[in-house]
Amino acid sequence: MRKIAIALSKGGVGKTTTAVNLAAGLARQSRSVLLVDVDTQGQVSRALGCNPTTGLAEVVAGEATVEQAALLARDHLWLLGGGRSLAGLKRQITRKDFGGEQTLAEGLSGADSRYDFVILDTAPGWDALSINVLFYAEEVLAPVSLEVMTLQSLMEFRRSLESIQRYRQELALRYVLPTFFDRRVKKSGEILALLESHYPQQYCAPIRYSVRLSEAPGYGQAIFEYAPGSSGAQDYQALTERILNDGQA
Numbered sequence: 570m571r572k573i574a575i576a577l578s579k580g581g582v583g584k585t586t587t588a589v590n591l592a593a594g595l596a597r598q599s600r601s602v603l604l605v606d607v608d609t610q611g612q613v614s615r616a617l618g619c620n621p622t623t624g625l626a627e628v629v630a631g632e633a634t635v636e637q638a639a640l641l642a643r644d645h646l647w648l649l650g651g652g653r654s655l656a657g658l659k660r661q662i663t664r665k666d667f668g669g670e671q672t673l674a675e676g677l678s679g680a681d682s683r684y685d686f687v688i689l690d691t692a693p694g695w696d697a698l699s700i701n702v703l704f705y706a707e708e709v710l711a712p713v714s715l716e717v718m719t720l721q722s723l724m725e726f727r728r729s730l731e732s733i734q735r736y737r738q739e740l741a742l743r744y745v746l747p748t749f750f751d752r753r754v755k756k757s758g759e760i761l762a763l764l765e766s767h768y769p770q771q772y773c774a775p776i777r778y779s780v781r782l783s784e785a786p787g788y789g790q791a792i793f794e795y796a797p798g799s800s801g802a803q804d805y806q807a808l809t810e811r812i813l814n815d816g817q818a
């Protein structure tokens with residue numbers, strides 16, 4: 570089983586879009602996927618047109634198993650909802666005297682091996698929940714919108730990641746995914762080249778700017794459902810294949 574966190578401290582870089590469409594892409598290839606929303610905004614559920622009544626908070630509180638709380642959103646795709654109830658979970662974590670950073674990993678340990686992939690969407694910022702995600706996941710995929718500000722966020726995020734890697738050698742920044750790529754914007758191409766040279770192994774083919782990608786969540790659909798012929802569908806399909814080709818599942 571591969572555990573991939575979609576993370577970067579900056580908001581609006583395409584984390585949720587990537588979590589939803591990568592999970593949908595993997596499920597379309599018949600992999601069992603558990604998509605976990607670790608954001609209090611609950612956007613992952615809406616993007617898939619779902620309205621789960623239980624989710625991650627109930628699992629971590631021990632009120633439900635992953636199996637009971639996860640909703641079958643599509644063939645092979647199970648959703649563990651986030652949303653406002655996560656605020657309580659965050660308080661619970663910060664109240665612990667020790668071991669708080671392991672809370673989510675302990676809660677999700679029952680899910681191990683049942684799924685080929687666990688994909689975790691995270692909130693912007695750096696808080697108790699994001700730290701918990703990084704004590705559970707083994708691979709990090711960082712979406713990087715092609716702006717100078719986002720490059721700075723990536724550097725900061727790497728430093729924060731390193732502080733956790735000291736305790737968890739198995740945690741690796743595996744993928745750097747350029748997003749909002751627009752070849753008409755000169756700066757966009759320059760930043761792309763920079764990312765490719767700095768992250769030769771992690772670098773993924775970019776996700777192009779696509780209006781369809783921004784419309785799909787409003788219809789509760791993954792890009793493969795909403796606009797299967799769009800550049801967004803092509804780009805997320807390429808990402809899916811890249812991650813599958815890296816093996817293990």
Ligand SMILES: Nc1ncnc2c1ncn2[C@@H]1O[C@H](COP(=O)(O)OP(=O)(O)O)[C@@H](O)[C@H]1O
Nearest residue numbers: 580581582583584585586749777778779782783
């Ligand atoms: N490649 C893209 N092209 C156009 N719009 C996009 C693209 N990726 C994401 N969006 C839109 O940009 C906004 C921010 O994306 P989102 O995935 O929610 O970012 P984050 O989760 O990092 O805050 C959303 O409205 C989303 O629909």
Ligand SMILES: [Mg+2]
Nearest residue numbers: 584585608691
């Ligand atoms: Mg988001």
